Amino acid sequence: MEKWPNNKAWLLVLPVFVIVAFSAIIPLMTVINYSVQDIFGPGQSLFVGTEWYRQMLGDYRLHEALWRQFLFSGLVLLIEMPLGILIALAMPKKGWGVPACLVTIALPLLIPWNTIGTIWIIFTRPDIGLFGAGMNNLLGIPFDHTARLLDAWITVMLMEVWHWTPLVALLAYAGLRAIPEAYYQAARIDGASAWSTFVYIQLPKMRGVLTIAFLLRFMDSFLIYAEPFVLTGGGPGNSTTFLSIYLVKIALLQFDLGPGGAFSLIYFVIVLLFSFIFYQALQRVGKGEKA
Amino acid sequence: MKGKKKIVGLVIYFILLVIPIYWMLNMSLRSNADILASFALYPKDITFMNYMKIFTDSSWYMGYVNAMIYVVMNTLISLTVALPAAYAFSRYQFVGDKQMFFWLLTNRMAPAAVFALPFFQLYSTIGLLDTHIAVALAHCLFNVPLAVWILEGFMSGVPREIDETAFIDGYGFPRFFITIFIPLIRAGVGVTAFFCFMFSWVELLLARTLTVTEAKPISAIMTRTISATGLDYGLLAAAGILTIVPGAMVIWFVRNHMAKGFALGRV
Numbered sequence: 001m002e003k004w005p006n007n008k009a010w011l012l013v014l015p016v017f018v019i020v021a022f023s024a025i026i027p028l029m030t031v032i033n034y035s036v037q038d039i040f041g042p043g044q045s046l047f048v049g050t051e052w053y054r055q056m057l058g059d060y061r062l063h064e065a066l067w068r069q070f071l072f073s074g075l076v077l078l079i080e081m082p083l084g085i086l087i088a089l090a091m092p093k094k095g096w097g098v099p100a101c102l103v104t105i106a107l108p109l110l111i112p113w114n115t116i117g118t119i120w121i122i123f124t125r126p127d128i129g130l131f132g133a134g135m136n137n138l139l140g141i142p143f144d145h146t147a148r149l150l151d152a153w154i155t156v157m158l159m160e161v162w163h164w165t166p167l168v169a170l171l172a173y174a175g176l177r178a179i180p181e182a183y184y185q186a187a188r189i190d191g192a193s194a195w196s197t198f199v200y201i202q203l204p205k206m207r208g209v210l211t212i213a214f215l216l217r218f219m220d221s222f223l224i225y226a227e228p229f230v231l232t233g234g235g236p237g238n239s240t241t242f243l244s245i246y247l248v249k250i251a252l253l254q255f256d257l258g259p260g261g262a263f264s265l266i267y268f269v270i271v272l273l274f275s276f277i278f279y280q281a282l283q284r285v286g287k288g289e290k291a
Numbered sequence: 292m293k294g295k296k297k298i299v300g301l302v303i304y305f306i307l308l309v310i311p312i313y314w315m316l317n318m319s320l321r322s323n324a325d326i327l328a329s330f331a332l333y334p335k336d337i338t339f340m341n342y343m344k345i346f347t348d349s350s351w352y353m354g355y356v357n358a359m360i361y362v363v364m365n366t367l368i369s370l371t372v373a374l375p376a377a378y379a380f381s382r383y384q385f386v387g388d389k390q391m392f393f394w395l396l397t398n399r400m401a402p403a404a405v406f407a408l409p410f411f412q413l414y415s416t417i418g419l420l421d422t423h424i425a426v427a428l429a430h431c432l433f434n435v436p437l438a439v440w441i442l443e444g445f446m447s448g449v450p451r452e453i454d455e456t457a458f459i460d461g462y463g464f465p466r467f468f469i470t471i472f473i474p475l476i477r478a479g480v481g482v483t484a485f486f487c488f489m490f491s492w493v494e495l496l497l498a499r500t501l502t503v504t505e506a507k508p509i510s511a512i513m514t515r516t517i518s519a520t521g522l523d524y525g526l527l528a529a530a531g532i533l534t535i536v537p538g539a540m541v542i543w544f545v546r547n548h549m550a551k552g553f554a555l556g557r558v
Binding site for chain 2: 013019020034105112113120251
């Protein structure tokens with residue numbers, strides 16, 4: 001279907017542009033302004049050019065946090081995308097089970113992010129937590145996310161998967177429901193196996209919603225802050241200091257707005273770049289399959 | 292046999308999903324001393340002390356009221372501006388449409404920590420600091436793009452012959468849009484409202500930055516239990532349980548819309 005060419009459509013988009021630009025452009029300009037200045041106090045600052053950028057790009061702790069972040073987001077996508085699709089495939093298609101499943105699965109999504117951290121502190125503490133105490137006392141596996149690197153990672157990953165897989169599942173479920181029954185009938189007549197029905201019908205038809213799910217999960221996991229901060233505070237050591245936790249350490253705790261601004265913009269560009277690459281790639285994948 | 296495996300898998304998943312929430316509920320019904328003294332799978336002496344404290348102390352319960360006010364405002368604003376824009380993206384080709392669509396998306400990509408400070412300056416300059424509308428407007432930054440995105444999907448599913456017929460019948464755009472088109476995508480509006488509510492309700496950093504006392508949301512107030520005398524786990528758990536309630540109520544009310552919207556499969 002060709003869309004109608006009409007530049008007057010801008011009038012319909014204008015309110016969105018105004019309301020988003022109001023909150024987007026001025027703060028962005030201000031952060032750019034921070035990033036090229038050394039700020040001593042209100043009204044006292046010195047133009048330093050690209051110094052903060054060079055300093056930040058050479059900061060080895062930033063590099064470490066960045067690799068940690070890539071590992072984290074990579075694991076998140078590898079686990080949550082297939083798991084979410086599996087759950088969506090298993091969910092009932094009609095009857096009372098549909099609203100029941102939708103309501104239950106949406107629960108973790110509706111909990112404020114610092115409460116999520118709180119839930120997992122309470123759940124995994126070795127003395128009072130069901131998971132922590134269960135591992136230590138029942139299974140005899142020493143587990144303490146405040147002291148051991150691997151345990152901290154396992155806890156953060158469990159929390160993340162628990163928290164966000166429902167989003168992927170909900171979106172994938174929506175995509176599955178959009179497939180007309182006729183496609184399945186055709187597949188049955190051809191004697192297609194469940195696997196080939198999945199690969200040749202369901203997966204291509206879910207491309208749109210899975211693109212949204214993938215991008216949302218990439219962006220939000222790359223920017224994750226409150227949940228791991230509440231749970232581990234970035235420790236033990238620096239082992240769960242993700243990019244945004246390190247950013248807050250630099251920008252707000254040391255109150256260094258110049259480096260913080262430069263860091264923020266580098267961070268923003270990385271997210272932007274990868275989102276753009278993923279967006280283009282996912283659109284191309286779909287086109288290839290259609291042909 | 293295969294169907295059974297599916298159901299068993301699903302049931303196990305849902306049990307794992309609910310256990311951490313159950314654990315918080317368990318904690319919220321015990322006193323802090325009891326929590327630290329012994330490990331218990333269920334509360335032996337149920338106490339509503341933690342809940343009573345929250346419901347009787349206005350600095351606690353107003354947090355829920357404040358959050359509800361700005362979340363509802365944000366959902367209404369987001370839907371109002373996003374509906375016409377999503378229509379434009381789904382129906383028309385115009386200069387810069389693709390770039391605009393992607394630009395909207397980029398507003399979800401900035402790390403909030405440093406951006407929060409200019410937000411504070413911006414809203415204090417225009418005198419909106421510590422008001423509900425400030426948080427509602429700030430949350431539009433990430434909710435409006437999402438709303439446009441989701442609604443565009445639903446709208447693209449409506450055949451364009453409907454628009455053409457209505458215009459031939461002499462409907463003006465506003466009348467057509469409000470009386471014919473929006474009712475057609477009612478389920479989509481429900482799903483979008485759910486997502487807007489959700490992301491505004493759970494956001495913490497901007498909400499905390501833009502409020503002082505008058506509009507402070509519960510998620511910011513909760514950090515108090517940490518700075519006081521150690522960590523009051525019972526109180527924290529009760530406050531946490533109460534943050535789930537409004538969201539759970541919203542899904543309960545829109546569950547049929549959601550089921551219908553998800554059945555249309557347009558997100």
